[in-house]
Amino acid sequence: MNEPIDRREFLKLAGLGGVVFASGLAGCASLGGAKRDDFYFVQLSDTHWGFKGPALNPDADGTLQKAVAAVNALSFEPDFIVFTGDLTHTTDDPKERRRRLAEFRDIVGALKNRNVRFMPGEHDASLDNGQAWKELFGPSYYSFDHKGVHFVAIDNVSDASARVGEAQLEWLKADLAKQAKDAPIVVFTHRPLFDLMPQWDWATRDGAQAIDLLMPYRNVTVFYGHIHQEHHHTTGHIAHHSAKSLIFPLIAPGSQPKRAPVPWDPAQPYKGLGFRGIESAPGKAGYEITEFPVAKA
Amino acid sequence: MAPQRRRLLAAGLAAAAGILSGARVLAQEKVIRVTARKFEFSPSDIELKKGEPVVLEFTTIDVLMGFSLPDYKLRTDIVPGEVARLRFTPDRTGSFEFVCDNFCGEFHEEMSGKIRVTA
Numbered sequence: 001m002n003e004p005i006d007r008r009e010f011l012k013l014a015g016l017g018g019v020v021f022a023s024g025l026a027g028c029a030s031l032g033g034a035k036r037d038d039f040y041f042v043q044l045s046d047t048h049w050g051f052k053g054p055a056l057n058p059d060a061d062g063t064l065q066k067a068v069a070a071v072n073a074l075s076f077e078p079d080f081i082v083f084t085g086d087l088t089h090t091t092d093d094p095k096e097r098r099r100r101l102a103e104f105r106d107i108v109g110a111l112k113n114r115n116v117r118f119m120p121g122e123h124d125a126s127l128d129n130g131q132a133w134k135e136l137f138g139p140s141y142y143s144f145d146h147k148g149v150h151f152v153a154i155d156n157v158s159d160a161s162a163r164v165g166e167a168q169l170e171w172l173k174a175d176l177a178k179q180a181k182d183a184p185i186v187v188f189t190h191r192p193l194f195d196l197m198p199q200w201d202w203a204t205r206d207g208a209q210a211i212d213l214l215m216p217y218r219n220v221t222v223f224y225g226h227i228h229q230e231h232h233h234t235t236g237h238i239a240h241h242s243a244k245s246l247i248f249p250l251i252a253p254g255s256q257p258k259r260a261p262v263p264w265d266p267a268q269p270y271k272g273l274g275f276r277g278i279e280s281a282p283g284k285a286g287y288e289i290t291e292f293p294v295a296k297a
Numbered sequence: 298m299a300p301q302r303r304r305l306l307a308a309g310l311a312a313a314a315g316i317l318s319g320a321r322v323l324a325q326e327k328v329i330r331v332t333a334r335k336f337e338f339s340p341s342d343i344e345l346k347k348g349e350p351v352v353l354e355f356t357t358i359d360v361l362m363g364f365s366l367p368d369y370k371l372r373t374d375i376v377p378g379e380v381a382r383l384r385f386t387p388d389r390t391g392s393f394e395f396v397c398d399n400f401c402g403e404f405h406e407e408m409s410g411k412i413r414v415t416a
Contacts, residue, residue, distance in 0.1 A: 090403050126400035160400040161363065161374075198367035199394040201406065257394060259406060 037147035037280075039079045042071055042113075043188075044275040045225030046245035048123065049107070050100040051089035056248040056261050059269070064107050066295045067246050067275055072112045074292075078277065079146060081113055084225040084243060085121025085157060085190030094132060097124075101136045117144075121190045121225065122157040130158030141168055143175050149280065150179050154189040156204040162191055163205045173213050184280075186287075187214065187222040192242065194235050200259040202227055211235055221287060227253065228261075229272070230291060239286065244274040246294055270294045326384070328352045333362040333375050335402055338395070341410030345387045355381040363399035366412065372398060387414040 047064050057063060071081065088100040101124065108116065120133040120140050130140045140155040152175060156164050164172070179185060187193075193207035204210070214220045220238045228245035229252065249262040249272030265271050273294040278287050331353055332339045345351055355364055357375045364383070365372040368391075373381040397408035 090400075090405075092402055122400045122405075127402065157400075160361070162398065162400070195367075198365065198398075199396060199409075201365075201396050201398055205398070257392070257411070258409060 039147045039149075040076060040277060040279045042074070042078045042081045042275060042277050043084060043223055043243050044071070044081065044246060045084040045243040046086040046121065046228055046247060047083070047104065048086055048089040048245070048247040049104040050091065050096075051247050053248070054264075056264055057273075058264060060247060063246055063270070063273065063294060064104070065110075066270075068108060068110050070292060070294060071275065072110070074277070076277075078113055080115040080117060081111060082117040082188055082223075083108070083119060084188055084223060085119045086123045086225060086245075087118065087121065088124050089247075090123035090127060092127065094128060097128070097132045098136070101132060105136060117151075117153065117188070119153050119188055119190060120155060120157050122160070122162070125155075125158045126160040129160075130155070133158075141171070147280075149184045149186055151186045151188065152176075154187060154193070154210060156189055156191045156193070156207065156210075161205060162201070162203065164207065164210050169206070169209055169213065172210060176213060176217065179217065181216055182218050184219045185214070185217050185221075187220065189222065189224045191226045192224055192233075192240060193222060194233065194240060196227065196231070196233065197253040197259075200253065202253060202259075211238065214238060223278070230276075241289060243276055244272065244291065246273055246275065249273065326350060326352050328354055330354045330356070331364070333357040333364070333397065333408075335359055336397075336404035336408040338364075338397070338408065338410045343410065343412045345412060345414050347387050347390050347414050347416050350384065350386045353383045353385075355383075360401050361399050362397050362401055362408075364395060365398040366393060366395040368393040374399065387412075390414045390416050 044067060049064055051060050053060065087104045091097050118137045120130055125133045125140065134140055140158050141153055143150060143152045154164060155168060156162060159165055191204045192202055193204050193210050196202040215236060218237065222238060222240040224240065225243050227242050228248065228250040229242065230244055231242040233240045251260050251262060262272055270293060274292050276292065277290045280287055327349060329343060329351060333355060355373065355375045357377050361377065362375040363372060364375060369385060371383050371385055373383055375381050391414055393412045395410050395412060397405060
């Protein structure tokens, strides 16, 4: 893999990304004693395979494939790829749910990078407590380590009431207990763990308990989906970054009383859709986020 | 803790939260019955008076639903076959969105309404 400065400069010069967001931690420019190597991963979210709605996305059957092609076309091979939930659009029919999940899995099977992590969203998992999702993708919450960073995937959707739940909170507590307080930790989840907009169901009912468990750790960053747009927020020293959708954008939180999707603009197809690359630089806290369009305008 | 003391404590906590769940409604209280179904509340536009106690009485005709009024930090599950009640006294005027907070299907995101509190 190239040096990080080369990759950043390349992305900027090539104009491949949108806004590059530096996810620094206020007053904390380094990781102190914690060691973290350079790495790069890609986050995709809210693909809603199976959605039908031409006014919002007339290419609902083709956007996911375009995103896969765009990831494959990146000049820098990511270390891994993560999908942060709502892989499929919900259906009451258990057979159809499994069919959509299987089709999604087949389509993303075309990703050149084989190190792909998945998480459920409420559309995938809330109507059957994650049963179908787990059959096809395995455990809905887990952790893993990569190049000195501890990654934790938290499931706040299999419970239809948007709870992490006592059992998973206990697991999270035990998982984090093995980490040093200055260990770099990245959390993947679907819903915001904080109360972004409970009036729009943009919250996790017991998310504050998860944040309380994370708070003693000094280098925590959360990447999530659900709200179909880029958004950046901090709770204390913890940064939370939501990703764009790959089906249709939603309006900005609180911009009007009722939540609403942003209609498709034929003059600017795929506007507001995309995925992101996330880079970790050695010795630095925080991450550099580069937003990519789903298709070239 | 003795069972009786535990029950009293639980009742006290519920009263402090302004929540009345599964209990009787007092004769003079204003009651508004709200029916939940996929994917709407009926009524979805509720007008209340500031300072006037009210009991919202919920039923669902299909699946488990939720009612959440975040601005007043009030919520309840709406369980099929049961009546859920929330008692509170609006203390602020304005328009406040409420939402179903138990995911109930494809158009769950559209299942919302508003409470308008007037002086």
